[in-house]
Structure formats: C-alpha cells, structure tokens
Amino acid sequence: MDTKAYIESGIIESCVLGLASAEEAAELELLMHQHTDIKNAVDDFAASIEQQVLQNAIIPPAQVKDKLMRLLSGEFSAEKNVANPAPVIPFEDKKIDTAKIISIWKYAAAASIIFLIASAALNFYYYGKYNSVKNDYQALLTERNTLQANNDIFKTKLNDVNESIRLMADPVMEAVKMNAVPGKEGSLATVYWNTKTKDVYLLQNNLPQTPADKQYQLWAIVDGKPVSAGVISDCNGLCKLNNIPKAQAFAITLEKKGGSDSPTLTAMFVIGNV
C-alpha cells in the first residue's frame, strides 16, 4: 500500500478532527495497526492540535468544577477512606492544624516586619518631602511679602501723582514758569501758586541731580528782596513749599543742606516772573 499518498490525502486529519465518516475512521484504525508511519502521522497531527488547544486555553468559571464535583460525588470510588482508616484521620488533622498555625504565625510575623520596614522607609521619604515643601513655602512667603511692599510703594507714588495732577488742573492755580539762567541751560522748573490760599507748589521739570551736601532752595522775590520759600526735598510730583502771600518773581538756587538765609546768586539755576 502507498502509505505516503494516504498520509497526504487529508483523511488522517479529518479523522482526528472528527470530520470523517464512520467507514473512513474504521479504515484508519485498521491501517494504524498495520503501518507505523500512518500511526505516527496520526499521533503527530493529534499532538499538534492538542498543543494548539492547550496554548489557547481559557480558564472556565470556578463554579463549574464545584458543580461537577457535587454532581459526580456519588460516582467516585471510596479509595481515600480505604487508604486512611477512620481513627487516623483526626490525629493527622490535629498535627496538620498545629503546623498550619505555626506557619500562619511565621507568615504574619514576616509580614509585620516587612510592613514595618516599608513604613519606616515611607516616613523618611515623606519627611524629606515635607522639608523641601516647607522651604518652598517659606520662599514663596518672602516673595509674596516683597511683592506686597513693592505694590504699596507704587500705590503711594500713584496717589502722589494723582494729587499733583488734581492740583495742577485746579483753575485757581497760577503757573509760573522758571527758565534757565545763562550757564545753566536746559534747567526748567514751574511754581504752582494758589491765588486764593497763596500756597506754593513746585514742579521740577528738569534740574540737575544735587550733590549729597547740597539742596535746591526756592526764593520768592518780594519788592526786590529774596524771601525763602523753603528747601526742596525728595518728593513725588509737586512739592509743597512755604506760603507766599505776595511775590513778583520766583527763583531757585543751589544751597548748602538745610538752606541759607540769603540766596547764593552765583548758584542760581532758574528764574521766572509772575
């Protein structure tokens, strides 16, 4: 018989998969006993199908086994009871129980130690984290305070400027522009003189920076004589100076700190007539 042709016919596969007719299956069974290579071909294919099926196994729900064991419980042989006579069972059970309890405690102790170590490690980790967060928080707090302080400064400056604008815009204000004298070109300052209250305000449009030991001083020229209207200190916008009831002109000189009794005429910067 040509076993090779038979092996390549596909009959073996259809028999293994249960697709062949009863006659084909019976014929194969007969041939398997006569020809080793046919038997091997059957075994090979069956083994590879089994392998495939095993590889693709899907775990069934657990209750299937429980149900089966209950369903078939009456059909199992009594082999266990024969092998272990009744009196022995409780004794064995007791021994197993003691061993079990000891091993449970062992596991519990091991678990506690592992838990303790893990907990300690976590403590270190979180303490480090806590410190770094605390530092970050301090830095943020400082930054916030600086910003708040800057904000206050700007607010004050803005208030001063607003106040100055309000004063300058007042219709009772008379503006006296003081221009640079020869040698001090570029300098410019303006006196805002309240015609009702006679209060004097000064706007330094453009005056050079004073040396550390000197200050500008405003003079009112009253009937040809200079009268001090006060020294000019750092101020935002308009600087309020002394009340001057009457004047024909205003001038600014650079004087020693705190002001002088009479102006140093060589250090005059600006002058303007009312």
Next chain:
Amino acid sequence: MPETLKYTEAELVQTLKQRSQQAFAYLYDNYSGALYSIVLSIIADKELSSDVLQEVFVKIWRQMDSYDADKGRLFTWMINIARNASIDTLRSKSYQNSKQNRELTEAVYDAGGNTVTNIDRIGLRKIIHTLRDEYSALIELSYFQGYTQEEISKIMDIPLGTVKTRLRGALIQLREIVKK
C-alpha cells in the same frame, strides 16, 4: 499542563477507569481550560458554554469505560467529545429559539462585552482564519458548525466532489500550520 504532569496518559486513563476522584480533579485542572476554549469557539455565549463544559466532563467521566487508547489519544478523544457536545447544543431547538432572541439584543451584549465572546479570536478558530477564504469557509461549516459534506455541498452550491477535495486541501494546509 504537560510539564507538570504527574500522571502519564496511561496511568491517568487507568485511574480514571478506577473512578478516582483525584484523577478526575487532575483531569479537570489540566484540561478544562483547553476544552472550554473548544466550546467557546463554537458557542459564543459564556454562560451557556460553561453549562456545556460541565456536560462535557460528565460525558468524559461516564464514557471513560468506552475509551480505547488504541483508537486515539485521550485528549484528542476529549476534544471531540467537547466539539460534539457543543455542536449538539448549537443544533438544539432551545438554542435556536434563544438565538433569535439573542440576535435582537446582540448590540447590547456586545456593548457589555462579557456575555458573548468574539469567537474569531478563540483557539483553533484563530488559526482557521489564517487559511485561504475558500478553505476557512469549509472548515467553519464542517468543524465549527458540524455540517456534513453533503449539506455543505447544498449550502455552498458546489459539487460534493469539490467539497471533498477542498476540505482535504484545507486540512493539509491546517496540518502544516499547526505543525510549527
């Protein structure tokens, strides 16, 4: 699985024939997953499939005396019991009735994703889909739906001779694939 076998196949068969509960538990633990995949590849419904799996193990247990190692390997024999039981369920009147209901609610089941499995991804079916179309259609009808070659000839409207030739061609190709 094979690596952890503590019974040889002959020992397992012998102890099963002696009605050993331990041997049965062993058989279940080692082969239930594989047989469940066979059932699932034929019946998509998981709940129904576990009922069929239970029936399969009852059959294996009760037919153990009729198992003859000379006729084939134990596991191959069990696979065929699983396939036959699944196809019987597929063909049963109650299944056909429930199928009509199920088709109406198929979208709902699919959305839930846990009652009906995508059977194309299961076990042998996965391999069958790698075969040529004309081959996979034939194996689908014969192996997974249990039609005879005569029935397939009528369904596909091709001569019986062609069905036979093609089915054998398909099986030879399948053999080459599973050999790897």
